[in-house]
Amino acid sequence: MFSFLRTFAFALVAVVTLAGPAAAEPLKLVILHFNDWDKMDNAGKVAAVIAQEKSAAKAEGAFPLVTYGGDMISPSLMSGIDKGAHMIALAEMVGIQYATLGNHEFDLGDEVLKARVAESDFAWISSNVTLDGQPFPGVQGPQIIDMNGYKIGLFGLTTPDTTFLASPGPGVAFADYTEAATSAVGALKELGADFIIALSHAGEGPDRELTRLVKDVDLVLGGHDEVARIYYDGRDMLVGGGAEGEFIAKTTITLDKVEKRGKMAVVWTPTFDLIATGGATPDPTVQQQVDAYAAALDQGLGQVIGKTAVEMDTRRAAIRSQETAFGNLVADASRTATGADIGLANGGGIRGDTVYPAGTELTRKTILTELPFGNSTVKLELTGAVLREALEHGVSGVEDGQGRFPQVSGLTFSFDASKPVGSRITEVTVGGKPLDDNATYTLATNDYVGSGGDGYGMLRQAKVLIDGISGGLLAGQVIDYVETRGTVSTGVEGRITRLD
Ligand SMILES: [Zn+2]
Incomplete structure (x- = not known):
């Protein structure tokens, strides 16, 4: 189910197979993305919307994928008390599967981040962050998710500005965005990725650079500038979910295998939606957990x-x-x-x-x-x-x-x-x-x-x-x-x- 295939310059490529064997039918991939959610308040609503979208996707035979664009464990009053542990627990309840590191992940120092990554049951991915020359502990490189024979490639990136925006230790380094992306995309293409997603925490400017300079990045799921955005020019796609879980950016990609001049090729078409969570009824279990944290916060504030x-x-x-x-x-x-x-x-x-x-x-x-x-x-x-x-x-x-x-x-x-x-x-x-x-x-x-x-x-x-x-x-x-x-x-x- 889960295997490491080979080592590239920057990291291992993890391969996950979700179903098989390969089918000739088109694949519908529903990506539910949000970012810059560091206050717990909206967790119940976010959880409700994601659960609803996931079951709707499954009902029509589509594959849902829940991604997060970085900045989670800081800053908030509660993070001042528990160093962001409550956000990891809520992220798990909400159903995040892959998250990239944002600059705020480094606000509380390397040791705190290592602990938060270690206790996460979802995957943290970033292909340009190292600690003493090695991938940051627990943070993974490029991923291939095999869905019914279609290979979805996914990798993370973190703004190099983190060096001065947050408090990474002296051993932490952020490799150049374009170089790290080129290496990750190369690794994914070599393994036959049909569609490549960058989970990027840097804002629109670097995201546009990424699509311009690195061929084969099909979709950039963004963060950092807190803008709810859908951009599609017929080739490149940039998507962002605003901030604080107010929107879930939903990108549906239909992939199909077609014959082109005697060879099989994968073609895809997208649709987009920004789903506001404001009107949702909070998931009761998640809301109960938020309320418990709020009570703990209130107590912590009085200490x-x-x-x-x-x-x-x-x-x-x-x-x-x-x-x-x-x-x-x-x-x-x-x-x-x-x-x-x-x-x-x-x-x-x-x-x-x-x-x-x-x-x-x-x-x-x-x-x-x-x-x-x-x-x-x-x-x-x-x-x-x-x-x-x-x-x-x-x-x-x-x-x-x-x-x-x-x-x-x-x-x-x-x-x-x-x-x-x-x-x-x-x-x-x-x-x-x-x-x-x-x-x-x-x-x-x-x-x-x-x-x-x-x-x-x-x-x-x-x-x-x-x-x-x-x-x-x-x-x-x-x-x-x-x-x-x-x-x-x-x-x-x-x-x-x-x-x-
Ligand atoms: Zn940020």
Whole structure:
């Protein structure tokens, strides 16, 4: 039933035979694909739609295949607690058969990913990820699935951007997309694949490159850019299922063996459908499991993750006008998580409006109450001049308690609110040195501010190194920061000086 045929440059090719012997009849293959599903909430609906589509396919003699386009085990609040184990269990219940690794699979480090892959009863496939020169443990290379004598080839790919989008260990390498695909397709063709599917986690641009540069890739099942898409130009097919299980992208391929100039050839025709899951009645068993996880999450959120050794003031008037210990904590956590030069948190994004006396125990819920917006952290590259402009904007509404006021990390600045807006910043240092308008800096901030929210339009001209889709949850980063250290010991320490 399951055998390894031979070794190619990159990986073994696994061959699965689903039925046989070869029949002369056409084959109908129904591929149910989704991607970028990292929050458990929709699992019951996704399971219901997939089960319904599978039984409909089987009823008409078709072969269903359930695929996943990557990004599953992170980020979510629950993943902060169980490192993504709940998503693997739900993916199994939903019926995923093949999944490619996304960048978020590497958010929690190599050891966590190894454990998640090891406990998955579906196959993780990716042909361009290695650990110390070997295929990543448990992750498989190209696959041939023999369906009634038709050989369906399948291989996975993972965006090389994962190197800077997530936290893979130093031994993890991502081979070039085109080269890895060429090698995988070569292996599959040599074994007689009639139809080749790439399970790709990189977004539309690289997927189009793939179909352009690598002959014989017939269908790309995508992910990463979270776009629900059906593209077909008569030859190449690109399909994506949006995000969070809101859509199941259904691709039906009818393959047939025909005689062409005395030789047998396989021809195929596709049909497509994007199935919205919103109206589905959740599968009761899966929903019960989701509810159990939600209860565990609620309990986990109430657990103490550390304490503060300093007073933390998140009252509206303080957080929007002066340096505060909690503001420092948020900016420090996002800067540390992304390895940026500078962290910046808008005061308006911190909402607890309370004072935590020194010695207060902190729970995950404390952090979520302070950061309720579910923002992710982006990493931008910008010039000193743009950074100065951002700080000027940050203090431009201080007399009115505007939420734009910046809480900072890796940076100190002084301002004089008696001066006109636009010329209030009197001194800025980054990493202890005066800000250089012409130098380039990296900045971690939340995705709202990073995309120009709270009036930070100047940040739109920055180069995006980590975007909102690829970034970690800001609240999760703060929780990790507190949990790792156990004690918040940084108080107000002279990062922001008000001169008026
Ligand atoms: Zn991704």
